[in-house]
Amino acid sequence: MESLSLLADGIWIAMQPSNLLFAAIGVLLGTLVGILPGIGPSLTVALLLPVTFQLDPTGSIIMFAGIYFGGMYGSSTTAILINTPGEAASIATAIEGYKMALSGRAGPALATAAIGSFVAGTIATVCLALLAPWIVELAVQFGPWDYFALMMVAFVTVSATFGSSVLRGMTSLALGLFLGLVGIDKLTGQARLTFDAPTLMDGISVTTLAVGLFAMGEALYVASRFCGIPDKIEKVRGSLWMSRADWKASWKPWLRGTLLGFPIGALPAGGAEVPTLLSYTLERKFSKNPEQFGKGAIEGVAGPEAANNASATGTLVPLLALGLPTSATAAMMLAGFQQYGLTPGPLLFATSPEMVWGLIASFLIGNLMLLVLNLPLVGLWVKLLTIPQAWLYAGILVFAAMGTLASNPSTTELAMLVVFGVVGYLMRCLDYPVAPMIVGLILGPMAENQFRRALQVSMGDYWVFFKHPGSASLLAIAAIALLAPLMFKQLRRFRGGDE
Amino acid sequence: MTPSLQHKVPAWRAPLLVGAGLLALAALTLFDAWRVASGVGPGVGPSAAMKLIALLLAALGVAHLVQAARCAKRVLLRDALDKSNYRSLAWVLGGLVAQIAALALGVGFILSSFILFIATARGFGRSLKSWGPVYGLLLSTLIYLFFTKALSLSLPMGPLEQLLG
Numbered sequence: 334m335e336s337l338s339l340l341a342d343g344i345w346i347a348m349q350p351s352n353l354l355f356a357a358i359g360v361l362l363g364t365l366v367g368i369l370p371g372i373g374p375s376l377t378v379a380l381l382l383p384v385t386f387q388l389d390p391t392g393s394i395i396m397f398a399g400i401y402f403g404g405m406y407g408s409s410t411t412a413i414l415i416n417t418p419g420e421a422a423s424i425a426t427a428i429e430g431y432k433m434a435l436s437g438r439a440g441p442a443l444a445t446a447a448i449g450s451f452v453a454g455t456i457a458t459v460c461l462a463l464l465a466p467w468i469v470e471l472a473v474q475f476g477p478w479d480y481f482a483l484m485m486v487a488f489v490t491v492s493a494t495f496g497s498s499v500l501r502g503m504t505s506l507a508l509g510l511f512l513g514l515v516g517i518d519k520l521t522g523q524a525r526l527t528f529d530a531p532t533l534m535d536g537i538s539v540t541t542l543a544v545g546l547f548a549m550g551e552a553l554y555v556a557s558r559f560c561g562i563p564d565k566i567e568k569v570r571g572s573l574w575m576s577r578a579d580w581k582a583s584w585k586p587w588l589r590g591t592l593l594g595f596p597i598g599a600l601p602a603g604g605a606e607v608p609t610l611l612s613y614t615l616e617r618k619f620s621k622n623p624e625q626f627g628k629g630a631i632e633g634v635a636g637p638e639a640a641n642n643a644s645a646t647g648t649l650v651p652l653l654a655l656g657l658p659t660s661a662t663a664a665m666m667l668a669g670f671q672q673y674g675l676t677p678g679p680l681l682f683a684t685s686p687e688m689v690w691g692l693i694a695s696f697l698i699g700n701l702m703l704l705v706l707n708l709p710l711v712g713l714w715v716k717l718l719t720i721p722q723a724w725l726y727a728g729i730l731v732f733a734a735m736g737t738l739a740s741n742p743s744t745t746e747l748a749m750l751v752v753f754g755v756v757g758y759l760m761r762c763l764d765y766p767v768a769p770m771i772v773g774l775i776l777g778p779m780a781e782n783q784f785r786r787a788l789q790v791s792m793g794d795y796w797v798f799f800k801h802p803g804s805a806s807l808l809a810i811a812a813i814a815l816l817a818p819l820m821f822k823q824l825r826r827f828r829g830g831d832e
Numbered sequence: 833m834t835p836s837l838q839h840k841v842p843a844w845r846a847p848l849l850v851g852a853g854l855l856a857l858a859a860l861t862l863f864d865a866w867r868v869a870s871g872v873g874p875g876v877g878p879s880a881a882m883k884l885i886a887l888l889l890a891a892l893g894v895a896h897l898v899q900a901a902r903c904a905k906r907v908l909l910r911d912a913l914d915k916s917n918y919r920s921l922a923w924v925l926g927g928l929v930a931q932i933a934a935l936a937l938g939v940g941f942i943l944s945s946f947i948l949f950i951a952t953a954r955g956f957g958r959s960l961k962s963w964g965p966v967y968g969l970l971l972s973t974l975i976y977l978f979f980t981k982a983l984s985l986s987l988p989m990g991p992l993e994q995l996l997g
Contacts, residue, residue, distance in 0.1 A: 383985065500895055504854065507888050511857055514885060518868075518878035525878060526864050549928075556924045556955050557916035723956035724967055727949040730924070731968075734931060734945060735975050739985040744936045751928045762916070763846050781881045788876055 340462045343690030347698050352395050355388065356695055359396035360702045363403020368410050368714050369725060370417045374645070375662040375768075376547040377404030380729075382540055382669055383736040390673040391688050395695040397669050401662065402454065402699045405645060406707055409446045409638055410714055413439060422606050422641045425613040429626070429633030436629050440711075441575045445583045445631055446638040447708050448575075452584075453591040453639035454700040457646035460595055461653075462693050465682075468654040472679045477786040478798045480655075482807035484780040487651075487659050489814045492769035499818055501765045508756075509773020512537045519778075520785060532745040539668040539775050541737055543661070545750045546767045548733040550757020552726045557758070559722070583635040586616050590639030598647020612640035646696065653677050653689065657776075661768035664775045844900040851896030858889035920955040927951025940990015945972035 346352065362384065367377040381400050385393035412423040413430030426446065433442040475483075492502035515526045516536025527533040575583065593615070594608040616636040617626045626633055649666075651657040656678035658664040670677050675688075682689055707714070737750045760767055791797035799805045865882035927948045934944035949968030950960065958964045976993065979985045987993075 383979075384983065500892065500899070503888075504850070504892050504896075507854070507885065507892055508857075510885050511861065511889060514861065514882055521878050523868050523878050525868055525882060526861065528864075552952070553921060553924055556920040556952075557918070559917050559920040559956055721956075721958075723953040723958040723964070726924075726956060727952035727964075727968065728971055730928070730952050731945045731949055731972055731975065734928075734948060735941070735979060735987065738935075738941065738987055739979060742986060742988055744932050747932050747935065751925070751932070754928070755925070758921075763850070777881075777885075784881075785876055 336462050336466045339466075339686065339690045340459075340694060342687070343692075343694030344697065345694075346391070346687055346691035347395060347695040352392060352691070352695065353698070355392045355396040356399045356699050356702055357706065359399020360403040360699055360706060363400035363405075364407040364410075364703075364707055364714060365403075365717065366400075367404030367407025368717050369407075369720075369729070370411050370415060370718065372404075372551070372729075373408050373423075373547075374401060374404035375543065375660075375665050375771075376551070377401075377407070378662060378665040378669070379540060379543040379547060380732060380736060382665070382672065383739045385669070390675060391691050393673060394669070394675075394688065394692050395699075397666070398692060398695050399699045399702070401645075401666065402450075402642075402696070402703055403707075405642060406447065406450060406703050407714070409450070409641070410443060410711070411718065413442045413446065413634070414715065414718060422609050422644075423637075424606075425609045425637035426634055426641070428613075429630050432627070432629030433631065433634065438629065438631075441579050441631060442629075442634050443711055444575045444708065445579060445635045447704055449583065449587040449590065449635045449639040450642040451700050451704045452587045453594060453641075453643040454646055455697060456588075456591050457595045457598075457643040458693060458696040458700070461646055461650055461696075462690075464599065464650055465654045465693070468650065469679045469682045472655055475803070476801065477783040477790065478801050478804040479807070481780055481783040481787055482798060482804035482811070483655065483657060484776055484783065485811040486807050486814070487657055487772070487776060488780075489811045491659060491772045492766075493815050493818065499815075502769050505760065505765050505767065506769040506773040509542075509770035510777040512542065512770075513774045513777030513781075519782070530745075532743060532749075536778075537749070537774060538740065538746075539664065539771065540672075540740060541746060541750050542753055542774055543665055543668070543771050544733045544736060545753025546757035546760070546770065548729055549750060549754025550761055550767065552730055553754055553758035554761045555722065555726060557762075579631055582631050585619070586612070586632045586636035587639040589615060589619075590636040590641075591643040594640035594643030594645075595647040598644030599650040600647075608640040608644045609637040612636040649696075653681070653693075654679065656681075656779075658772060661771050664768075664771045667775055843903040847896045847900040847903075851893045851900060854889050854893030854896060858886045858893060861886040861889065920957075923955030924952050927955070935988050938988075938990055940993045941987040942969075942972045942976050942992050943990060944988070945975070 347356070362381055363374075363377055366372060366380055367374060372380075378397070378401055382397075385396050385400075388396065408423050409426050409430070411417055412427035413434055416427050416431040430442045430446065433439065488506060492506035493499045513536075515533055517524050517527075517534055524534060590608075590612045593612050597608040597611075613633055613636060616630075616632040617623050620626065620630060620632050622630075645662065648658075648660050648663045651659055652663045652666060654677075656667070656676060658667045667677065675681060675685075733750070734747060737746055740746075757767055760770075787797050788795070798808060861882050865879040865886065868879040868882065869877065927950075930951060931944045931948040934947055935941075946965075946968045949972065950964050953962070953964040953968070954960070973996075976987055977996070980987055
């Protein structure tokens with residue numbers, strides 16, 4: 334149980350007053366931004382990244398974790414109260430939660446979401462602490478070919494397997510890979526796709542792309558849909574507390590959601606949508622009165638919310654242990670790490686264990702803080718929802734411009750942000766997912782690096798990827814995951830079904 | 833600008849445009865890969881990934897074109913782009929361009945953000961006579977002060993910023 338004692342050390346670090354303060358500020362800021370309609374956790378993280386620039390690494394990463402969890406909690410509040418899920422993972426919450434709010438049970442819906450997130454987050458963090466060192470031990474024996482094959486699996490799962498259309502997901506990924514090429518090649522120092530523009534030499538910044546695609550894209554999209562009718566907000570009526578019956582209905586879904594969410598998140602299987610929707614279906618099946626579903630069943634909020642939080646913590650397993658981001662939010666977290674000059678992966682566990690364990694411990698503390706701060710403050714958060722769209726989006730744009738200018742004070746960078754914003758707007762209109770593009774930008778150069786290192790080791794022998802059982806089986810998984818949905822589609826057509 | 837309800841859009845338009853765009857990007861990448869020298873020693877150089885990604889882009893571009901050809905006869909009742917409120921969109925985009933121009937002229941962060949704020953608010957139906965300008969000025973000043981003074985980040989300076997010290 335060495336990892337548990339390391340976790341205890343981590344808790345000690347995270348309990349330092351200054352770190353506690355960072356965690357509290359992070360949770361509050363994260364909720365503050367995440368609660369604004371249309372802003373999901375990954376955008377919250379992208380927008381607030383510059384806030385943490387000047388702190389010491391441990392403090393800023395801890396604050397960052399707080400922002401992440403706060404953002405997730407804020408998004409589920411919005412989903413319950415105004416039926417606008419910030420991202421696909423809160424769709425299930427929005428279905429049942431909003432119905433509960435309509436029938437005057439917004440309080441228990443918010444409470445079961447918060448407590449469920451807390452339970453799931455805590456269990457998942459302990460699982461993370463137990464699992465990560467084990468994977469790190471395994472990862473030490475990984476060759477560059479294994480890393481490359483693992484990244485191929487991540488590419489396929491993020492873009493093809495779970496999206497609405499393989500073609501659209503792959504297109505988004507390919508655009509990200511294309512942007513990843515821009516800049517100076519790290520191995521030979523040659524400029525690629527820079528066209529002699531000095532700003533392009535350093536490559537495309539992940540933050541600029543993420544803020545452009547998410548924040549600008551969303552603002553432009555909402556503006557293009559503007560018709561002068563404001564959103565309707567459900568008041569938080571009735572008791573805020575859950576009754577004995579609510580507790581009884583909730584605790585099993587919390588645990589089942591955690592059980593579904595953590596493993597799916599920890600596998601490089603892309604996003605929290607799958608476990609949340611699985612959990613929703615599962616709870617409907619297990620429920621004693623399934624006719625309640627669709628009319629505001631508390632189980633339909635408790636399960637998916639727990640699954641959402643557990644899978645978000647699960648994605649941190651590949652991120653921390655292997656340096657592999659498998660969701661848009663994880664990609665933003667990786668960008669954050671890189672901003673502080675840190676590369677997550679086996680090496681980080683060896684070189685700065687106090688930081689890694691401090692971070693893992695601060696997840697526990699962040700979750701607890703969410704429960705303590707947010708539930709009583711719910712009235713204040715609800716007030717935020719009444720900000721008119723005009724001020725809200727104007728403020729978001731000013732904030733987004735500020736973040737870009739703070740990291741790179743040039744008008745060219747700002748122009749790039751606007752261009753990415755237009756791209757994000759078009760992708761929203763034409764129904765292309767944006768997350769694969771961000772994962773492609775950050776993972777593409779890493780995959781290329783491993784590919785070239787593998788070939789250097791093998792003296793140019795391409796079979797190196799198939800000679801090692803690990804990389805060979807991973808590549809096979811990637812190929813199956815890419816082709817399976819296409820084949821199912823063909824099968825369906827064969828049976829006479831239409832797309 | 834606003835399309836009428838009877839406005840019809842051919843279903844092949846979007847995939848055709850996306851496909852053409854992807855092919856153009858593929859050509860651009862391939863063209864640049866040509867210029868980059870391939871590496872020395874075992875393994876592949878910096879141009880290999882460029883060629884690979886150009887191939888991927890081209891394949892996806894062709895797939896889009898095939899899709900466009902397949903639905904050549906179908907007609908959609910207005911796609912998402914045509915439902916857009918272009919007036920609002922133009923205000924917001926105009927605000928962003930105006931901010932960049934203002935920054936390039938050395939106006940500084942606060943005033944350029946102020947321009948962006950009121951233009952965006954205008955796009956969302958709030959005129960200059962509303963509280964918008966006050967909120968905008970307050971917000972951009974507060975953001976400036978918080979991030980430069982409390983977090984010691986640097987933001988573009990102009991006359992107003994110099995006044996604030």
